[in-house]
Every structure is written in C-alpha cells, then in structure tokens.
Amino acid sequence: MVPAPFLDIKGLSVEFRTRNGVVRAIEDVSLELAKGEVLGIVGESGSGKSVTAYTVIGLLDGAGAPVSGSASYDGIKVSGADETVMRDLRGREISMIFQNPRAALNPIRPVGRQIEDVLLRHGLATRQTARAKAIEMLEKVKIVEPELRYGSYPFELSGGMCQRVMIAIALACDPRLLIADEPTTGLDVTTQAATMDLVRELTQERNMAVVLITHDLGMAAAYCDRIVVMEKGVVVETAPVEELFSNPRHVYTKKLIAASPGPNSTLTDLAPTELLSPKIPISHCSPAKPVTREVMGSKKILEVINLTKEFPRKQSSMPCWPWRKAPRSEKVFRAVDDISFSLMRGTSLGLVGESGCGKSTTSSIIARLMNPTSGDVIFDGENISAYRAETFARRPERKKIQMVFQDPTDSLNPSYTAHDSIAEPLKRLLKMRDRELIREKVAALADRVGLPANLLSRFPHQLSGGQKARVGIARAIAVDPKLLILDEPTSALDVSVQAVVLQLLDRLKKELGMSYIFVSHDLNVVRLLCENVVVMNRGKIVEQGGADEILRQPTEPYTKALIAAIPHFEPQKAIH
C-alpha cells in the first residue's frame, strides 16, 4: 500500500532578491514524502537543497519568497504560510537539525535549558516537569551523565555532543517530520556514524519522516529510503536508493556517483574526461602505487624523530586565590606524543585521524609554524627543528617546505586579489621585484593549476570554493617547494571539485617531483594520493604502512573503526 504523501511539494519555485537582480534559487521542485520515510536530498553547494528545506519550515530569510507552487504538510499549506501558523508547527510538528550545531545553540544558555525552552513553548511541560523531561531527552540521545550535562554550556561540549543536544531539542516535542540539513558536517567520521545511527534509531522508534540533506552520497545511501538529486535548483532525478546507485539515469547523478571516492576507486575513476580542463592530460592520472618508492630512489626527504608537542592546560575555572596553591595535577596536554616517521623523496604520506589526534599540530610543526616541545624534524639532511619557528620565515629552507591550508576561504587574505596572493611568496622568498616578471610567473602558475587568467584580478569572495583552493595550491607551489603539506585541502569542497583537485595534485606531484604530506580524516581520499599512511590517535601513532594494506587489512581496532565509519556505497551492487 502506498501511503498518502505526508509532505507534498508541488512545482515549488523560490526567488531571492539580490543586488544583481532576482535570482531563482529553486525551480519547479516537486517531491513527496510518506510517513516514516527517510528521503535524502543530494546535491552540491548551490543546488537549492537547503532552500527547499527552509521553505518547508518557513525559515527563508527576508529576501527570498516562494513565487509559485506549494508545499503542504499533512494537508496544511506551509509555503508562504502565516508566521503564527508556522510558529506552532515548528518544533511541534516539523523540526530541524542544523549544519553547524555549535552555531545553532545559544552560547550563553545551558543546553538543558535550551531543551526546556522548546518543551515550554509548546506546552508539553510545566516549569516543574521541564527539567526532568530535558534530562530524559539528554539520556535518549545517549549523552553520558545527563544530570551533569544539563547545566553545561555549548562551548564545554564537543561537536558531536552539541549535535546530540540539537537532536534532543529537535525531538523533544515528538515531531512527525525531521529535517536534517547536513547534520554531520565538521564531525569526525566515527562521530558522524554514531550521530546518524542515533538519528535513525530515534526516528524509526517514533515512525518519523526524515528529510536528510547532504552532499555525501555515501551517507545518503546508508541512511535513506529514497533519494532526490538536485542540480542548480532543479530536481534531476528521484529514485529509491538501490535503483539510484545501480542504475543512475541522469548525467549529473552519474557524475556525482563517479566523483565520490569509494574503497576501490582510482583517481581516473573520479571524474570523467569532460569535467577536466583540457590542460590536464588523463594519462597522468594513474592511481598512486607503492612502486614509485623504488623508482625515485629510497632517499629520505623528511624524517620525524620522537616528536612531542605539549600545550599548557587551561587552569581550572575556579577562582584561584594567591595564597592557595592551584591544583596542578596535570599541567600539560600532550597533543603530539613521541611520534616518528619518515617520508621518501617523491612519495606521499597520508596523516590520518580524527580531530584532536594531533595531525594538524604535527603538520604545523613540520611546516615550522610551531615549535616542538622535543624531538627532531630532519629535512633533507638538516635538522630544521633547531631553528625557531618565529625566525624560520627568513631562513633559506623556508621556500622548500610549503603548505596548502584546510579552509581555502580563511587562508586567503580577503583584501588581496588572487594575483596578489600568489605573488606574495615570489616577492618575499624569491625576492622578485620586477612587476612584469611577477605577472608572467603568476600567470604561468595559474595556468599550471588550471585557474583561468581572467580570475586573477578577483578578490577571494568573488571566487568559488574550487577556485580558491586552486589559488592556495598555486601559492604553495610558487617557489618550487620540495615538500608540500596538504592539510585537508579538499574538505571544504564539493565532491566533483574534490575529484578535480585531487587529480591536479597528483599531476603536480609527478611534474614537479614534490613530496606530499596529506593530512585527512578520509581514508578513501588518502588512499588515492598516498603510498603510505600514518594513522594517529590521541597524539600517538596507531598504525603505519602502505596505504592499500592498511585500508584493506587494518590490524588495529582504531583503524578498523575509522574505516568502518566511512559511509559508502558499492555502485555496482545493491546495498543492505
């Protein structure tokens, strides 16, 4: 029996008034959702998936308004509905989990009180019973010591715990429809898996309908019944999960599926030819193989010996009187704990682990942006950890080690044009003064990373994520470094852009003979680019070795958990 549509969106179009005229964010979107069904909306940034959801829950910002079509929830028209109607629906009938849990929670209110707020608003609890109900909710979302956590502020909780609190708030009133807008962005893979399992468990228990918005096809495959693929505001394909992956009909769906790295894909699989700019010859994009190690000779370019980094622990929040000795049981926090590894010339090493495992600290120390507490970093036969990070900028070794940062937006100066950003290392490190010469060199670099020359005069906010990533890469390779540290260079990018950037990095490595340290939490991505992998947890190395071996036969339970948590799909096989 096909249940009657519970959420029914018919031919919905939403327009935004902007400075450059009216922009149509979604066009003629139709979708249906039955009770208890999990619907995934998949698409890349700008595809209108969030706008669709925001229209349903009535949270479109002032500039946007539905212009045609309708969205109705259980027979009530919600598109363009009166605010008073929506206020009663929101939280009670329809709730939402947001992308960034820390930003969505009120930073100056204890989390327990925030759960109470929604209960009180909808009259499901009184002042007397609210506290008990809030604690019960915290218990349901599996927060340990809920009594204690009731009074915690969002900043005292980890990202995963904040998202659990968000879920508790969303489910507190037993709504019948939950909208999850990229609920696990910024969370570690293992936390992501735990969070999504929790959402699935709680929603199935209550027979709730769920709309899961995500850019991650693997996650959609693992948790949804049906998937809607959106591109540029238009629904291009709607199909049940098995059908979508075994037999994708639309070109865009095929492209998305191809671009998501699975456990068996190679770099060439990721993006079909038409996606690449003509400057990138396909033949260069072969999967990384350990063979290169012998080819390039086994000379070590980098050796890290017993590296340790300690940070002073924050003092307790209790006021500390001068006459009373503060409790100094553990004065320091060891972010990196006695690690050693080495990197051969011309090869790549993946540094994998969850957030807080010390991988970023390690890469900062190797890039000489941070001083180690103890241990040595031998680069090209020289102990570079002997030089202070503060003065390393003036040393000749500076230009041999460069870095590509995680967040392409944050790492470009907003008041510098793309050209200025790429020219900066040329001016400082190569002491180039001639404007014409710099211009030529920057143009050559832009060409090398596939950045159109007419974009060079633009400011970062006028560039897309992928273009900004290219500017960051061009800047890093401007001075021909021997070692390039890539700190999650693709984590902020859409899958199709990620595919192109990964291929670009692979090509550059071969052309310029660089060695990479690739920091990432995604083992599938690391495997594509790296011959060797170091898995870190709590500042220590858990496991290291060849990338393929570790991915296929992990020996340590931590590595196994890390791999198992990556949601993925087998394009050829049916899931479940």
Add this chain to the structure above:
Amino acid sequence: MGRHLKHFRYVMGENSVTVFAFSLFALIVFLAILGPWITPYDPLATNAANTLQPPSLRNFFGTDHLGRDVFSRVIAATRLDLGIAVSAVSISFVIGSALGCSAGFWGGWTDRIVGRFSDTIMAFPLFVLAMGIVAAMGNTVENIIYATAIINLPFYARVARAETSVRRGAGYVDAARLSGSGDVRILASQIFPNILPPMMVQVSLNMGWAILNAAGLSFIGLGVRPPEAEWGIMVAEGANYIVSGEWWLAIFPGAALMLAVFCFNLLGDGLRDLVDPLRRT
C-alpha cells in the same frame, strides 16, 4: 587607478546618503582650502560703524559686535576647525592603531601595557583631561591638537586590538609566514588592510567629535584666542548677545559646526564601504 575610481562610483551609486555626505565633505574641504580667497570681507576687519547688523544682502549672516562680517568669519574658520580635527584624528589613528595592532597581535605583556595605558586615559572625564592638558602645556592650537589626539587614542587602540586579535590566527597569516613574511610585515600588509573598514567608521565618528572638542575648548577660552575666527569662540562670543535679540552671532557658527559634525557622522558608512574589499564586485 581606474579600478579605484570605478569602485568609488559604485559605492556612491549604492547609497544616496553617502553621496550627500561626500558632497558635503567636498564642500567643507573646498571652503577650508579656498576660504580666505572667497570670503566677501576680511574676517578680521572691524567696522565700528556697522556693528550688530542683522543678516542682509550685504552681510549674509549679519555682523558682530565689532562690525566683522559673520559670513566671512564662518567660512574662514572652516580651515582652522577642520585642520585641528584632521591632524588630531590622524595622530590618534596612526599611534592608536600601531599600539592596538601590536597589543592584539603579540598579546602578553604588550597587550597588558597598552590595555592599562588606554584604561588610564579613559578613566578621566575626557573633556576635563583635554582641558587639563591644554592648561598645563600652554594655550596654543598645537596643544589642542595633541590633547584631542590623546583623548581619542584609546578608542583606536581598542578597536585595532580587538580586530587584530581575531585575525592573528587566521589561515592567511600562517600562509604569509610560509611566504617568508616576518611579524611586522604580516601586521602591516596582511592584517592592517583588513581592520581598516571598522577603523574607518571610528575615524569619521571621531572627526565630528574632534571638531566639537576643539570648539568646546575654544568656547571655554582655551586654545584658539580671539580675534582668530573659530566656530567655538564665535558661539561663545555670540552667546552674550542672544538675550538681547542678536541671534545671528551664535546661530550661524553653531549651524556650521553642526553641519560639519553631521557630515562626518554620515561619512562613516561610505568610508567603510570604500575600503572594504567585500564590497568590491
């Protein structure tokens, strides 16, 4: 250059208030530069036969108790008032942002010293502090400028410190280190351009305030001395005559003062938009 001109025109087209503020500002600057050549009479020339005349076609704003033309004096005063405000604000902008940037960037002891220093200044009632400085250092125009600069310093230092400290951990600062820039260069060429937009708002608000401050000091008899034309003194002198019905002596310089302050307060948003890279399209 062409790019900047285009951006200027774009910002102007966006906001009519900004156009108004900038035209008013242009007028004030024009009067300040060319004032002495365009006044119909010598602002200092007394005329005993023609005292306390109400506004007429001959004397647009009337004449004062010494028979001087108020219109000419109001125009001639523009240069002095604007001069005091611009120099005072420039001094406090330069020193304040240098101190604030260093405090925000290096933190630690630099931060503590700069912080306590500005707290100390702000602990005084600012106008009284300015009076004290001028009284102690001597009654000259330069000392008015220094006094105004000193009392404005903490505001710049604080804005600059706050804006710098949120940016010192930004990715582009690390990227600049990788590009071989030292701390000072990072501060000057990476961070400073980005803290300019909020600083510009502060500058324009402060300009109006500095003009008021200079006029206030002159009003109570410190700083600029008669017979020099200055809005504050003119208001002070004219105030005695309001009761006897000669309102034009105080009203016109007062209105000029108000218009100038108004103009600078409106200018803030426009200035910010001009230096804010995010406004470029």
